[in-house]
Amino acid sequence: MNRVDLTRFPKTSALLRSRWPQFLLRAVTLAGFVFTILAGLFGSVVGSHNFAIIFVWIAWWSALKLFFIPFGGRSWCSICPIPMPGEWMQKGGLFSPSGKGFGLGKRWPKKLRGNWLQAGGFLLIGLFGAVTLTSARVTALILLFIIILAFVLSLVFERRSFCNYLCPIGGFTGLYAQAGPVEVRVKEKQVCAEHSEKTCYTACPWGQYPLALKSSADCGLCMECLRVCPSDNIAVNLRPWGSDLGPKSKQSLDEVFLGLVMLASVLVDSAVFLGPWGQLKTAAYEIGSLSWLGFAGLFLFVSFGVLPSLFSTAVWAATKLGSAKTTFRKTLMNYGQVLVPLGLMAWIAFTVSFAFVKFSYVLPVISDPFGWGWNLIGFTGKAQVGQSTPFSIWIQILLLCVGLFWASRVANQISETSKQAFPIITFSCLFSAGMLWLLIG
Amino acid sequence: MKSDSVLKNLVKKNWWISLIVLLALLIIFIPLPQSQNDAADRHFQVEASMFQFIPGRIQVNQGDRITLELISTDVVHGLSIDGYDFELIADPGQSQTATFIANKTGVFRFRCSIACGNMHPFMIGKLQVGPNWVLVRGIILGVLAVFAAFLSFRQSSHIQKSTVS
Numbered sequence: 001m002n003r004v005d006l007t008r009f010p011k012t013s014a015l016l017r018s019r020w021p022q023f024l025l026r027a028v029t030l031a032g033f034v035f036t037i038l039a040g041l042f043g044s045v046v047g048s049h050n051f052a053i054i055f056v057w058i059a060w061w062s063a064l065k066l067f068f069i070p071f072g073g074r075s076w077c078s079i080c081p082i083p084m085p086g087e088w089m090q091k092g093g094l095f096s097p098s099g100k101g102f103g104l105g106k107r108w109p110k111k112l113r114g115n116w117l118q119a120g121g122f123l124l125i126g127l128f129g130a131v132t133l134t135s136a137r138v139t140a141l142i143l144l145f146i147i148i149l150a151f152v153l154s155l156v157f158e159r160r161s162f163c164n165y166l167c168p169i170g171g172f173t174g175l176y177a178q179a180g181p182v183e184v185r186v187k188e189k190q191v192c193a194e195h196s197e198k199t200c201y202t203a204c205p206w207g208q209y210p211l212a213l214k215s216s217a218d219c220g221l222c223m224e225c226l227r228v229c230p231s232d233n234i235a236v237n238l239r240p241w242g243s244d245l246g247p248k249s250k251q252s253l254d255e256v257f258l259g260l261v262m263l264a265s266v267l268v269d270s271a272v273f274l275g276p277w278g279q280l281k282t283a284a285y286e287i288g289s290l291s292w293l294g295f296a297g298l299f300l301f302v303s304f305g306v307l308p309s310l311f312s313t314a315v316w317a318a319t320k321l322g323s324a325k326t327t328f329r330k331t332l333m334n335y336g337q338v339l340v341p342l343g344l345m346a347w348i349a350f351t352v353s354f355a356f357v358k359f360s361y362v363l364p365v366i367s368d369p370f371g372w373g374w375n376l377i378g379f380t381g382k383a384q385v386g387q388s389t390p391f392s393i394w395i396q397i398l399l400l401c402v403g404l405f406w407a408s409r410v411a412n413q414i415s416e417t418s419k420q421a422f423p424i425i426t427f428s429c430l431f432s433a434g435m436l437w438l439l440i441g
Numbered sequence: 442m443k444s445d446s447v448l449k450n451l452v453k454k455n456w457w458i459s460l461i462v463l464l465a466l467l468i469i470f471i472p473l474p475q476s477q478n479d480a481a482d483r484h485f486q487v488e489a490s491m492f493q494f495i496p497g498r499i500q501v502n503q504g505d506r507i508t509l510e511l512i513s514t515d516v517v518h519g520l521s522i523d524g525y526d527f528e529l530i531a532d533p534g535q536s537q538t539a540t541f542i543a544n545k546t547g548v549f550r551f552r553c554s555i556a557c558g559n560m561h562p563f564m565i566g567k568l569q570v571g572p573n574w575v576l577v578r579g580i581i582l583g584v585l586a587v588f589a590a591f592l593s594f595r596q597s598s599h600i601q602k603s604t605v606s
């Protein structure tokens with residue numbers, strides 16, 4: 001149904017199957033990653049003059065939300081440098097597995113599975129966001145910490161345990177990849193069922209079994225299954241947006257929680273970074289001070305209090321309006337799906353508001369990445385204050401409206417009656433109105 | 442016969458889309474009567490410190506002649522207004538004053554234009570000229586989006602049913 005299988009065309013198939021394009025891209029991102037850490041550690045302390053700040057928080061973070069996720073789901077993860085060193089050890093080779101890998105290969109503890117820790121990590125980044133976002137040193141240290149952590153964990157635990165259960169970016173991309181237009185699925189279920197070796201499962205760094213894949217949340221699009229399947233039974237599909245969402249699918253409880261944390265984060269970030277409340281900015285910035293504790297309390301209250309209770313109320317009402325058989329938990333897991341398009345579009349709108357203004361910083365920091373007065377491409381000192389235009393304001397409005405439309409549509413699709421969708425749509429409206437007010441009010 | 446019904450379905454599918462697009466365009470572009478109030482001379486004192494403007498929000502009417510005085514209490518700060526060609530720069534303890542006419546309506550952010558520290562890129566205030574019609578239009582557009590979701594769902598389940606039968 002409405003799918004275009006990229007493995008059917010010789011050219012795209014060759015591109016996906018070959019390890020080279022991916023390897024080269026990852027080599028570039030790894031080099032960029034190392035360079036970013038160096039720039040962050042040794043470059044200028046003025047954030048807007050430092051490659052690390054501008055590249056991580058303006059260029060990459062925007063590209064992730066404006067390009068990688070909406071057009072490629074989890075595509076960033078397929079070229080991400082963070083798990084590379086660990087994977088080389090596990091595979092025992094830089095390029096393809098040599099069979100002489102190294103690592104204890106323990107299984108990740110059951111209790112720590114799911115997106116809980118990722119959601120926690122994302123909250124932590126948010127709590128310290130004002131400092132991370134403005135200090136190149138801190139940004140570099142965090143990147144360094146993440147890559148070392150990923151490396152160490154990959155020596156102890158099997159496969160990409162770090163990516164699956166810890167990486168906050170992985171949580172973010174995984175959640176919204178469900179709305180993205182790319183998926184890896186098997187072609188013929190029968191072929192897999194009859195193939196007892198399950199080469200794909202053994203090869204998958206993410207521990208997925210393609211036959212069982214229902215959602216794209218946990219598939220990192222690494223293409224390993226495609227490369228090892230002896231029957232050429234793996235498809236890489238372009239699909240309509242939002243294909244993972246609908247009456248037949250549901251979210252797990254941790255995904256619902258993650259979805260709510262993301263909504264809370266985008267609200268708080270909009271208020272802090274785009275709002276006119278100076279005291280809030282100061283509070284967010286002065287980590288450890290009393291006012292920061294107030295800010296942290298507010299942040300956690302929105303994430304654990306306001307949004308979950310509003311959403312639960314909506315779900316509770318929807319349960320009452322549903323047939324007698326549904327339980328609160330079932331309804332929650334169903335309607336958790338609404339949080340995906342709602343949050344994704346809100347993050348995109350936020351990005352337009354936040355990053356477009358600052359894009360004029362990108363070329364200058366390429367020209368002078370450390371802020372040492374270099375002038376590599378002639379753009380040093382050319383950054384402008386930047387401003388938002390009526391055009392970008394309208395883009396933000398339209399993006400939020402698309403999010404609301406999409407969320408309401410999903411709510412309708414998974415409801416037994418339109419009446420049942422009503423409370424959830426009301427929740428979506430409240431959230432969107434809040435975002436609208438923060439962004440353009 | 443078959444292609445005919447496909448066509449019909451397409452038209453059926455599309456009429457509501459054109460309706461929604463038309464309504465959306467109306468909501469976005471319909472001109473509103475300009476409120477007729479007498480332009481006044483207004484004076485504001487804005488105090489800049491790391492990393493805030495006080496007041497953070499200024500509200501005026503369209504056509505007002507605004508005189509802004511920027512005072513800095515710590516380091517050098519600037520104030521430039523999105524969409525307006527207007528900038529003030531104040532040295533610590535000093536002030537600078539300039540006047541402009543608020544001829545464009547809407548909400549405009551004003552930003553610190555001189556790097557003044559870590560949170561400088563987020564040192565922001567808001568100037569509202571006249572009523573914020575863009576916000577109102579945005580809200581109505583949101584209502585339309587929900588309405589469109591209902592319609593699209595109706596239509597798609599309709600078409601599914603009619604193709605099944």
Ligand code: SF4
Nearest residue numbers: 077080082163167170
């Ligand atoms: S989950 Fe995180 S570390 Fe793993 S590939 Fe994705 S972004 Fe990179």
Ligand SMILES: [Cu+2]
Nearest residue numbers: 518553557564
């Ligand atoms: Cu300033």
